[in-house]
Amino acid sequence: MGPARRRLEGADKDYPARSFRACLRRRGIKATIPERVDQLAGRRRRRERPCGFDRAVYRRRNVVERCFHRLNQWRGIATRYDKQPGRYLAAITLDSTLIWLDT
Template identity: 40%
Template sequence: MARFDLTDREWALIAPLLPNKPRGVARTDDRRVLNAIFYVLRTGSPWRDLPERYGPYTTVYNRYNRWAKAGVWLRVFEALAAASPQSMQLIDSSIVRAHQHAAGRKKGGPDHAIGRSRGGLTSKIHVVVDERGLPVRLALTQGQASDKAVAPDLLEGLPASLVVADRGYDWQHLIDLVRQRGGNAHIPTQRDRKVQRSVDPSLYRQRNLVERFFCKLKHFRRIATRYDKLASNFLAAVALASTRLWLRAYESTT
């Protein structure tokens, strides 16, 4: 088994979540294709540089691209994340620089979630993690997008919980939304506000869980730098890396 390949336990967890192919020409071995995709995500290698043991790189890339467009990778991630009890929800975001290969969309074309910020051409990954630091919701925007503006959509449909975030999420509308859902927001106010909101220090320190998540996520070199031109493909890469973190968590508890 190669270094980044799925273990038997990981494969047993993910295999039932993949699309069925009841008829027609047999599909190329799903496990080999997934191992190839994880190799690319982890090492950052170009698709055409895949080792021969994974088969033709075109087969791997086409499967990755087709299933990203169909939302398969996101659904796999969501199925695993559904097991989270979510007694706590921690929100944050992280900037990712876009490689020149990812830039260059046509003027007037679709938004590929690449914007210009102080770091140059960037995208921003938004996440909600649970009390174990495992991701339960993902989103992708341009690098200059406001964190607090994305937060309501991130929390939409999630169970009521303790919501912890930094000052960048200080927005009365967001705090009211959390309260209306039956939750409790622990978000400090901006320092220039006359009335300061108190936040439980022990809860606020738990934000290190989401910071550690981003550290683990960016071990996948194709996440740490964005090479994908399409937003759907890059979000699929983030979802697959997050899926791998969930698989390891499942494996460690069995």
């Protein structure tokens, strides 16, 4: 994929599989995925070391995820009613400004 994919710093707990981590590693992306409790127990049973997890990076990622969630609460943005890029950008800018003023 393109350079934008290389900037990925984390993923949800929905993607902790070994195959996903290996795919990220092949692309040169450091995975910051928290492991689920059942997977940690399995690693302990097999005497493997847990995967690296940077809590600060995951926190920053969570802020971005929450922002996307708030933007998608606007039906026009979530369903992309405005097909023209300028109008869509204006809607995102307006919603982002309202979110910024709300905090």
